Amino acid sequence: MAAGSVIQYSGHKCFRHRLVLSILSGKPVKIHGIRSDDKNPGLRDFEVSLLRLLEKITNGTVIEISVTGAYVSQGTATGLLCTKAGTAILLKPGIIAGGPLVHDCPLSRSVGYFLEPVIMLAPFAKRPIQLTLRGITTDDYDLSADLIRTVTLPHLQLFGISDGLELRIKKRGAPPGGGGEVQFLCPIVKQVKTLNFVESGKIKRIRGISHAVRVNPQFSNRMIEAARSILNRYIPDIYLHSDVYKGEESGKSPGYALSLLAESTTSVLFCSEATSKPGVAPEDIALQATRALLSEISKGGCVDQKHQSLVILLMVLGSEDVGRCRMSQPTPQTIQFLRDIRDYFGTYFKISPADPTKPDSSDLLYSCYGTGYVNANRDLA
Amino acid sequence: MTDHDELLSILQVHGQNFLSSFEGSLGRGAFNKSALPVQFRNKEIEEEEDEEWQGIRSSSESESEEDFEENDDEFTAVSPSTSNANVIVFSDQVSISNREQDITTKYQGKAFMSSRISKLRENTSFDIKKTSEETDEDIKERSNVQNDALLHKLVHTQLLSGSLNSELELTPAQRRKALSGRIVELTGNAKLGRGERLVRTAEHNKASKRVREGLVQKQKERRAAQLEETKNLGNYHPSLKRLLDPDSETAKPKKRVRGLQMGIGSFKGGTLRLSRQEINSVQGQRNGMSGRRRGSGRGRRGRS
Numbered sequence: 001m002a003a004g005s006v007i008q009y010s011g012h013k014c015f016r017h018r019l020v021l022s023i024l025s026g027k028p029v030k031i032h033g034i035r036s037d038d039k040n041p042g043l044r045d046f047e048v049s050l051l052r053l054l055e056k057i058t059n060g061t062v063i064e065i066s067v068t069g070a071y072v073s074q075g076t077a078t079g080l081l082c083t084k085a086g087t088a089i090l091l092k093p094g095i096i097a098g099g100p101l102v103h104d105c106p107l108s109r110s111v112g113y114f115l116e117p118v119i120m121l122a123p124f125a126k127r128p129i130q131l132t133l134r135g136i137t138t139d140d141y142d143l144s145a146d147l148i149r150t151v152t153l154p155h156l157q158l159f160g161i162s163d164g165l166e167l168r169i170k171k172r173g174a175p176p177g178g179g180g181e182v183q184f185l186c187p188i189v190k191q192v193k194t195l196n197f198v199e200s201g202k203i204k205r206i207r208g209i210s211h212a213v214r215v216n217p218q219f220s221n222r223m224i225e226a227a228r229s230i231l232n233r234y235i236p237d238i239y240l241h242s243d244v245y246k247g248e249e250s251g252k253s254p255g256y257a258l259s260l261l262a263e264s265t266t267s268v269l270f271c272s273e274a275t276s277k278p279g280v281a282p283e284d285i286a287l288q289a290t291r292a293l294l295s296e297i298s299k300g301g302c303v304d305q306k307h308q309s310l311v312i313l314l315m316v317l318g319s320e321d322v323g324r325c326r327m328s329q330p331t332p333q334t335i336q337f338l339r340d341i342r343d344y345f346g347t348y349f350k351i352s353p354a355d356p357t358k359p360d361s362s363d364l365l366y367s368c369y370g371t372g373y374v375n376a377n378r379d380l381a
Numbered sequence: 382m383t384d385h386d387e388l389l390s391i392l393q394v395h396g397q398n399f400l401s402s403f404e405g406s407l408g409r410g411a412f413n414k415s416a417l418p419v420q421f422r423n424k425e426i427e428e429e430e431d432e433e434w435q436g437i438r439s440s441s442e443s444e445s446e447e448d449f450e451e452n453d454d455e456f457t458a459v460s461p462s463t464s465n466a467n468v469i470v471f472s473d474q475v476s477i478s479n480r481e482q483d484i485t486t487k488y489q490g491k492a493f494m495s496s497r498i499s500k501l502r503e504n505t506s507f508d509i510k511k512t513s514e515e516t517d518e519d520i521k522e523r524s525n526v527q528n529d530a531l532l533h534k535l536v537h538t539q540l541l542s543g544s545l546n547s548e549l550e551l552t553p554a555q556r557r558k559a560l561s562g563r564i565v566e567l568t569g570n571a572k573l574g575r576g577e578r579l580v581r582t583a584e585h586n587k588a589s590k591r592v593r594e595g596l597v598q599k600q601k602e603r604r605a606a607q608l609e610e611t612k613n614l615g616n617y618h619p620s621l622k623r624l625l626d627p628d629s630e631t632a633k634p635k636k637r638v639r640g641l642q643m644g645i646g647s648f649k650g651g652t653l654r655l656s657r658q659e660i661n662s663v664q665g666q667r668n669g670m671s672g673r674r675r676g677s678g679r680g681r682r683g684r685s
Binding site: 149150153154156157162163165166167168169202204207209235236237239241243263265267 | 469471486489490493494496497498499501502
């Protein structure tokens with residue numbers, strides 16, 4: 001960690017990605033100008049909670065949050081003393097320790113927001129992570145726990161992380177009350193495998209999870225019927241599970257949601273979901289989810305848009321070999337992520353049209369030379 | 382006739398060309414793409430097409446193995462390496478028998494909702510036929526008694542034999558005795574689990590008289606203390622006598638009386654054999670017994 005190698009950023013966007021990259025590469029990061037022009041300037045409560053979580057997962061991390069001029073510096077075991085908003089933070093990463101952890105997430109974002117950076121860090125920890133997160137499990141903004149379990153974590157399997165990988169949904173919690181609980185278990189690996197994923201294949205089956213908490217269980221069935229009415233035209237192999245939780249495990253607020261995923265012959269996964277809104281019928285929610293799934297499938301590629309960052313990161317951390325993946329057009333977050341990877345790891349991606357013979361296909365082939373990142377933290381005992 | 386043969390050979394060559402024209406990947410790709418919309422709209426036509434099409438199904442992923450066996454035709458696979466596209470057969474569900482289909486979908490459904498990611502996308506590698514056969518055989522073969530015997534054997538050979546288990550931290554002497562005990566069991570000189578005891582008692586017997594007697598005395602004391610301890614704690618039951626005092630095992634083999642016991646005598650070979658004692662117990666004996674009677678005897682009525 002050479003002195004003066006602090007990487008500077010400004011703005012609150014791509015906050016999680018920058019913190020994760022800093023912890024993985026070991027380079028300190030300084031982010032200033034966080035919502036400085038906003039009515040409520042500085043970090044939000046969920047961002048502070050995320051910093052707390054990252055501090056729990058790692059050992060030796062120093063996080064400094066500035067409160068408009070006065071510096072409040074924190075040590076390792078004492079935790080964050082000040083939760084007031086700060087417009088600049090400095091993160092000096094330690095090592096990723098892992099182990100059993102519990103974290104209560106605030107009710108402003110769902111557990112998916114906190115789980116995504118943890119998923120990026122967990123395979124490189126010292127000990128296998130057993131993280132219990134409490135809060136809202138299904139939300140509009142982030143991936144719900146169902147989709148993380150059925151889509152995000154199987155992407156880790158592509159890179160050789162599969163034995164002991166689990167996500168248990170103990171309780172569900174809908175906004176605004178929350179009350180959900182998920183447990184994430186992840187094994188540690190020495191090095192991730194190189195990815196070579198260029199065949200999209202054709203969709204062979206569609207699965208879905210429709211759940212309803214603290215409402216009429218028929219809502220779940222109604223959503224399934226409405227989704228089937230569209231999807232049955234395409235493939236016969238459709239199975240939508242109805243997941244109804246009752247009592248203690250159903251959280252504090254009512255809600256229902258439908259998560260859909262489509263799997264292709266080459267095990268490419270596309271996903272979509274829709275959560276309940278007041279005043280909207282369950283059939284409309286189901287149609288919204290179905291149409292979102294079909295539009296995701298139409299975009300093509302081997303990785304859907306929400307998981308581009310995860311796959312790109314793991315490709316960069318692979319062994320020193322050329323990794324290739326076929327994906328659709330990058331989202332703005334992905335583009336910024338590619339720029340940040342160049343800052344931290346110095347790796348460039350070569351993005352070329354996947355099928356030069358077909359001019360109307362929008363698929364792109366992303367290839368890069370892996371950095372050969374080895375998990376040096378891991379407990380060799 | 383030669384014309385006829387010629388025509389036949391021309392026809393055969395034409396037929397071979399026709400078949401081989403479907404091997405090339407380009408030709409197959411074109412077929413698949415054009416067939417897709419047809420496939421989804423009309424299932425029956427698609428089924429017929431698939432059935433005729435068996436020749437190139439070598440690299441196909443079918444919904445279940447049953448499809449493959451049903452649709453086996455004369456046109457067997459040409460060569461797996463030339464086929465590039467994956468072919469999926471969506472067959473009409475009634476063609477698979479109900480039970481097998483239920484098992485597949487139920488298994489897949491449970492696997493999908495499980496929290497273990499490695500189990501999530503377990504495909505139809507679950508072989509239905511094999512498992513159903515195995516369960517029938519299992520039921521026939523293994524009765525409870527056989528399971529007990531197997532458990533006994535496993536416990537005494539693999540689970541409790543400590544000589545190779547590094548977690549137990551045995552000293553070299555203990556390890557040697559455990560190993561020789563196992564060897565004695567294997568040669569058949571001792572029952573399962575009693576080998577090490579045999580070895581240790583043999584070694585005790587080699588000691589001098591005082592040491593030997595002292596060892597035996599100490600063992601007795603220890604066993605008595607243990608028995609008292611279990612009784613005090615309330616854990617004792619007479620069926621545990623065998624466990625707590627293993628030396629008394631030799632008294633065990635009493636021959637079990639076979640047959641129905643009617644209470645008196647034994648019934649063998651069609652005759653009921655009664656002994657003198659039994660007859661006497663039913664009837665009263667006259668001379669010898671009268672002297673014993675007091676009080677309510679027949680011949681006595683008080684003293685007068």
